[in-house]
Amino acid sequence: MSHRHFCDFAGHEWECSGTALRPLAGDLEPSTCICLMHQVSMDNGDHSECSIELLACPEHREEQLAEMAIFGASYPPQGEIDAESMMFKDTDGKAIVGFCLLCDKDFYSMEDVEAHNANNLSACAVFQGFKNN
Numbered sequence: 001m002s003h004r005h006f007c008d009f010a011g012h013e014w015e016c017s018g019t020a021l022r023p024l025a026g027d028l029e030p031s032t033c034i035c036l037m038h039q040v041s042m043d044n045g046d047h048s049e050c051s052i053e054l055l056a057c058p059e060h061r062e063e064q065l066a067e068m069a070i071f072g073a074s075y076p077p078q079g080e081i082d083a084e085s086m087m088f089k090d091t092d093g094k095a096i097v098g099f100c101l102l103c104d105k106d107f108y109s110m111e112d113v114e115a116h117n118a119n120n121l122s123a124c125a126v127f128q129g130f131k132n133n
């Protein structure tokens with residue numbers, strides 16, 4: 001039985017056949033959709049009244065990933081920063097301007113960012129992996 005998701009990238013509902021790729025959760029393979037309210041497979045029972053999961057649809061998934069990667073490159077990484085080390089350092093302590101959220105590549109200059117993101121992220125192995133999935 002199919003169910004719906006809400007594509008938060010473009011703001012529309014879409015029909016899902018039971019499994020979906022969740023790259024933002026770190027998935028490389030499509031996984032079974034689980035009902036947020038019942039914590040069981042969406043195929044198991046009737047969930048037409050349940051809240052629907054926000055998930056970019058197959059058409060917008062790549063665009064959303066590309067946008068997230070660029071976002072990651074232009075804003076400081078959150079969380080792992082302690083006041084001493086002052087943000088933007090790689091593991092060797094070299095200053096970076098950002099990193100790719102998808103493949104974790106560090107960028108040392110805006111040229112690195114542009115080279116990585118050029119031609120629809122052609123330099124990003126992880127993003128290319130999603131596309132070929």
Ligand SMILES: [Zn+2]
Nearest residue numbers: 016018020033
């Ligand atoms: Zn689904």
Ligand SMILES: [Zn+2]
Nearest residue numbers: 035038047050
């Ligand atoms: Zn449900």
Ligand SMILES: [Zn+2]
Nearest residue numbers: 007010057060
């Ligand atoms: Zn969409």
Ligand SMILES: [Zn+2]
Nearest residue numbers: 100102103124
């Ligand atoms: Zn990348």
